[in-house]
Amino acid sequence: MQAFTVLTGLVAPLDRANVDTDQIIPKQFLKSIKRIGFGVNLFDEWRYLDEGYPNQDCSKRPINTEFVLNQARYQGAQVLLARQNFGCGSSREHAPWALDEYGFRAVIAPSFADIFFNNCFKNGLLPVVLSEEQVDILFKECEANEGYQLTVDLAKQQVIRPNGEAFSFEVDAFRRHCLLNGLDDIGLTLQAAEDIRAFEAKAKVARPWVFNALR
Amino acid sequence: MSAKTLYDKLWDDHLVKQRDDGSCLIYIDRQLLHEVTSPQAFDGLKLAKRQPWRLDANIATPDHNVPTDKAERSQGIAGIKDETSRIQVQTLDDNCKEFGVVEFDIFDERQGIVHVVGPEQGLTLPGMTVVCGDSHTATHGAFACLAHGIGTSEVEHVLATQCLVQKKSKNMLVKVDGVLGEGVTAKDVVLAIIGKIGTAGGTGYAIEFGGQVFRDMSMEGRMTVCNMAIEAGARVGMVAVDEKTIAYFKDKPFAPKAEQWDAAVAYWQGLTSDADAQFDAVVELDGNAIEPQVSWGTSPEMVLPISAKLPTLDSANDAVQRSSWQRAYQYMGLTPEQAITDIKLDRVFIGSCTNSRIEDLRSAAAVIKGRKVANTVKQAMVVAGSGLVKKQAEAEGLDKIFTEAGFEWREPGCSMCLAMNADKLLSGEHCASTSNRNFEGRQGNGGRTHLVSPAMAAAAAIAGHFVDVRGF
Numbered sequence: 001m002q003a004f005t006v007l008t009g010l011v012a013p014l015d016r017a018n019v020d021t022d023q024i025i026p027k028q029f030l031k032s033i034k035r036i037g038f039g040v041n042l043f044d045e046w047r048y049l050d051e052g053y054p055n056q057d058c059s060k061r062p063i064n065t066e067f068v069l070n071q072a073r074y075q076g077a078q079v080l081l082a083r084q085n086f087g088c089g090s091s092r093e094h095a096p097w098a099l100d101e102y103g104f105r106a107v108i109a110p111s112f113a114d115i116f117f118n119n120c121f122k123n124g125l126l127p128v129v130l131s132e133e134q135v136d137i138l139f140k141e142c143e144a145n146e147g148y149q150l151t152v153d154l155a156k157q158q159v160i161r162p163n164g165e166a167f168s169f170e171v172d173a174f175r176r177h178c179l180l181n182g183l184d185d186i187g188l189t190l191q192a193a194e195d196i197r198a199f200e201a202k203a204k205v206a207r208p209w210v211f212n213a214l215r
Numbered sequence: 216m217s218a219k220t221l222y223d224k225l226w227d228d229h230l231v232k233q234r235d236d237g238s239c240l241i242y243i244d245r246q247l248l249h250e251v252t253s254p255q256a257f258d259g260l261k262l263a264k265r266q267p268w269r270l271d272a273n274i275a276t277p278d279h280n281v282p283t284d285k286a287e288r289s290q291g292i293a294g295i296k297d298e299t300s301r302i303q304v305q306t307l308d309d310n311c312k313e314f315g316v317v318e319f320d321i322f323d324e325r326q327g328i329v330h331v332v333g334p335e336q337g338l339t340l341p342g343m344t345v346v347c348g349d350s351h352t353a354t355h356g357a358f359a360c361l362a363h364g365i366g367t368s369e370v371e372h373v374l375a376t377q378c379l380v381q382k383k384s385k386n387m388l389v390k391v392d393g394v395l396g397e398g399v400t401a402k403d404v405v406l407a408i409i410g411k412i413g414t415a416g417g418t419g420y421a422i423e424f425g426g427q428v429f430r431d432m433s434m435e436g437r438m439t440v441c442n443m444a445i446e447a448g449a450r451v452g453m454v455a456v457d458e459k460t461i462a463y464f465k466d467k468p469f470a471p472k473a474e475q476w477d478a479a480v481a482y483w484q485g486l487t488s489d490a491d492a493q494f495d496a497v498v499e500l501d502g503n504a505i506e507p508q509v510s511w512g513t514s515p516e517m518v519l520p521i522s523a524k525l526p527t528l529d530s531a532n533d534a535v536q537r538s539s540w541q542r543a544y545q546y547m548g549l550t551p552e553q554a555i556t557d558i559k560l561d562r563v564f565i566g567s568c569t570n571s572r573i574e575d576l577r578s579a580a581a582v583i584k585g586r587k588v589a590n591t592v593k594q595a596m597v598v599a600g601s602g603l604v605k606k607q608a609e610a611e612g613l614d615k616i617f618t619e620a621g622f623e624w625r626e627p628g629c630s631m632c633l634a635m636n637a638d639k640l641l642s643g644e645h646c647a648s649t650s651n652r653n654f655e656g657r658q659g660n661g662g663r664t665h666l667v668s669p670a671m672a673a674a675a676a677i678a679g680h681f682v683d684v685r686g687f
């Protein structure tokens with residue numbers, strides 16, 4: 001997993017509440033058996049005027065010029081500014097894969113849906129929760145200033161505005177540690193293999209039916 | 216010892232280790248796998264040269280992509296016309312063979328939607344931790360399981376370690392007392408709950424559904440309710456064990472037998488919240504007052520009783536809600552103050568992990584019997600949740616009732632719930648659907664979904680527009 005330490009990047013504002021993962025990456029693209037290739041279909045139904053299908057050459061598709069990510073001033077954005085309950089709905093990890101491949105490294109919102117929030121951390125994408133008021137301020141500043149950039153500092157747990165003022169955010173220690181160091185979760189858990197075996201030995205006595213063979 | 220909620224008990228019984236930073240390793244008893252969210256996880260295992268920790272904890276079945284058309288289906292994987300879908304279903308087969316995971320494949324009569332198959336086979340049992348790369352895993356909470364959806368990286372993590380790294384959620388009790396009126400079902404109860412607390416109301420919580428309404432409810436009904444806990448933002452929805460829970464598993468193929476059964480029952484009976492357990496939040500609804508529900512917008516919280524008129528923009532709580540409603544009206548092609556009964560339907564879909572069990576099909580068939588689908592409705596379809604549900608329905612003659620009325624009787628799978636296979640809405644079409652999500656494009660690009668119960672969907676199919684199934 002790629003590490004996340006400090007990022008200073010262009011911000012794109014997506015001013016909608018309850019953006020669900022069906023919107024972030026529509027289902028027809030979930031048929032892929034790979035982890036890559038989803039970036040061009042991020043927000044597919046909003047981004048293009050036609051209906052997309054897998055493995056298509058997206059460079060020839062009609063673009064929805066109204067959609068915020070298609071505006072020239074937001075090209076190359078690395079920070080996505082969003083509203084409440086971002087990433088609700090389906091558990092598809094293809095959503096963070098698509099955001100990441102498109103170029104986003106951090107998403108800032110007043111709240112996130114649980115599964116999406118969790119999936120982000122597994123992919124080096126940092127979801128940042130700020131208060132509604134703080135997010136509002138960022139939306140206003142971002143829309144008013146072309147080329148608006150924010151610095152997201154994970155070690156300090158701060159979002160730093162162009163005027164130097166910082167908003168602090170919370171992130172739990174384990175996730176922060178993994179993300180700062182780009183650590184593989186599975187490897188870490190396997191360090192506790194002895195504990196897992198000990199747990200299983202006890203559970204086999206307490207709840208033996210759970211361990212029945214399936215064939 | 217202090218009083219515990221059901222969630223606390225399930226958590227404590229599966230806690231392997233709490234690390235210094237507060238994160239916890241939770242042991243997973245059962246993982247359900249399907250073709251969409253597992254290929255990258257198996258790939259990850261191969262890349263890292265890892266083996267599954269405990270093979271028999273896993274069970275797989277293809278559901279999202281399988282065709283529901285009989286002719287297409289009869290040819291198995293080779294019959295799947297769409298190449299990417301075919302490869303995905305084939306990849307699940309290949310991975311299961313390579314690693315030795317038990318799979319109910321496309322030809323197996325036990326194949327079906329994972330959340331229908333697990334309980335039906337006794338692969339999901341009370342008190343288990345159950346995960347699946349699918350957010351509707353909450354369904355299994357109906358059996359007092361700690362069950363939730365996970366992403367693909369976590370699927371790989373569970374395959375490799377049999378554990379998940381978790382942080383404990385808060386406890387929420389959703390209490391519905393009273394008695395449901397005739398024609399009011401589990402689906403209406405859960406839609407009414409989501410209408411009340413909103414799609415983010417349960418975020419960060421594990422919900423326990425308690426009160427007389429859930430005690431009176433069948434296991435199928437409880438599954439419908441827990442299934443949609445995620446639509447209220449909660450990864451986990453649960454109902455405590457009672458006699459019905461235990462009776463449900465008697466003689467299920469993978470349920471424990473003989474002395475093991477007795478030991479299991481003794482353990483299961485403890486799976487309730489202690490009488491004086493504290494919840495971090497309590498939400499109460501009056502079951503007597505719940506009417507049949509219909510969603511009108513593009514989020515499950517945009518839902519109203521059948522007797523209602525669509526809301527005016529001025530009645531929105533705040534600017535964010537107002538703009539969501541505005542966009543929803545535009546997308547749905549509806550206008551404020553329109554009566555719900557004025558919404559005309561182009562298609563009707565009865566199926567999905569929310570409402571495709573035998574009880575759902577019986578309740579729809581009871582409304583349809585001897586009637587005909589309105590000729591303005593282009594298509595009405597019934598898709599059983601599993602091969603065994605389909606077989607049971609056929610044994611009861613339900614398929615005849617549906618087909619004589621003009622419904623299509625399909626092969627089991629997810630089908631038009633998310634339109635990953637060939638079953639989908641055309642742009643602008645309104646669909647009465649017994650599924651769980653009415654997001655933009657969910658049932659096909661530009662499609663307009665209205666979430667309802669099977670009985671309400673059936674009545675809408677006959678009338679051609681929404682009607683109150685009570686007295687229909």
Ligand code: SF4
Binds near residue numbers: 329330628629650651
């Ligand atoms: S029926 Fe629908 S919601 Fe349920 S698992 Fe299938 S696609 Fe997901």
